[in-house]
Amino acid sequence: MINPESILGETIKRKFLCEKELYLIDHKEIKESINLNIQSTYERFGLIEYNELIKNIRGILGLKNYHLNHTIDNRIQKILVYIEAYSLEKLTVKELSNMIFLSESRLSHLFKDEIGISLTSYILHKKIEKTFYLILKGMNITDAAIEAGFSSSSHFTNSVRDKLGMTPSIIIKNSRYMQV
Numbered sequence: 001m002i003n004p005e006s007i008l009g010e011t012i013k014r015k016f017l018c019e020k021e022l023y024l025i026d027h028k029e030i031k032e033s034i035n036l037n038i039q040s041t042y043e044r045f046g047l048i049e050y051n052e053l054i055k056n057i058r059g060i061l062g063l064k065n066y067h068l069n070h071t072i073d074n075r076i077q078k079i080l081v082y083i084e085a086y087s088l089e090k091l092t093v094k095e096l097s098n099m100i101f102l103s104e105s106r107l108s109h110l111f112k113d114e115i116g117i118s119l120t121s122y123i124l125h126k127k128i129e130k131t132f133y134l135i136l137k138g139m140n141i142t143d144a145a146i147e148a149g150f151s152s153s154s155h156f157t158n159s160v161r162d163k164l165g166m167t168p169s170i171i172i173k174n175s176r177y178m179q180v
Contacts, residue, residue: 090149128148131144
């Protein structure tokens with residue numbers, strides 16, 4: 001679940017996909033990925049844990065030239081922590097911009113410069129991530145999608161298809177390694 005619009009997502013696309021639509025990860029890479037404790041990172045989210053997770057993924061995939069170890073603006077760090085702690089269904093760019101005393105436009109530009117992905121795409125990705133997390137915890141797709149902030153399961157399905165290129169049911173059905 002790496003956002004394809006992020007710097008890491010773009011790097012992965014350039015290295016592995018090139019002109020192909022699909023890249024199959026070999027057995028060794030999958031086995032190493034399983035050993036990452038992604039769930040505890042999700043529950044204890046913090047910048048250090050996130051950077052460590054990205055560093056591990058980079059190592060497994062052989063992406064040595066990808067850098068995330070820059071100092072992130074304090075206002076953006078505050079936004080990232082807030083997004084993790086706050087209900088995604090009620091989250092708006094306007095609310096976030098008011099929180100750090102920037103215009104919506106300035107916040108959006110600063111967020112994109114600092115994180116490498118637009119703020120709205122980041123929020124959408126977090127909603128998708130939370131929905132899959134709830135599904136793996138046993139919720140049905142509709143309830144999980146609504147709790148994560150989508151207006152309906154079809155809104156979730158369309159968002160996942162647009163961002164990840166597959167429907168949620170296909171991802172869940174074919175992702176035996178998804179429950180790390």
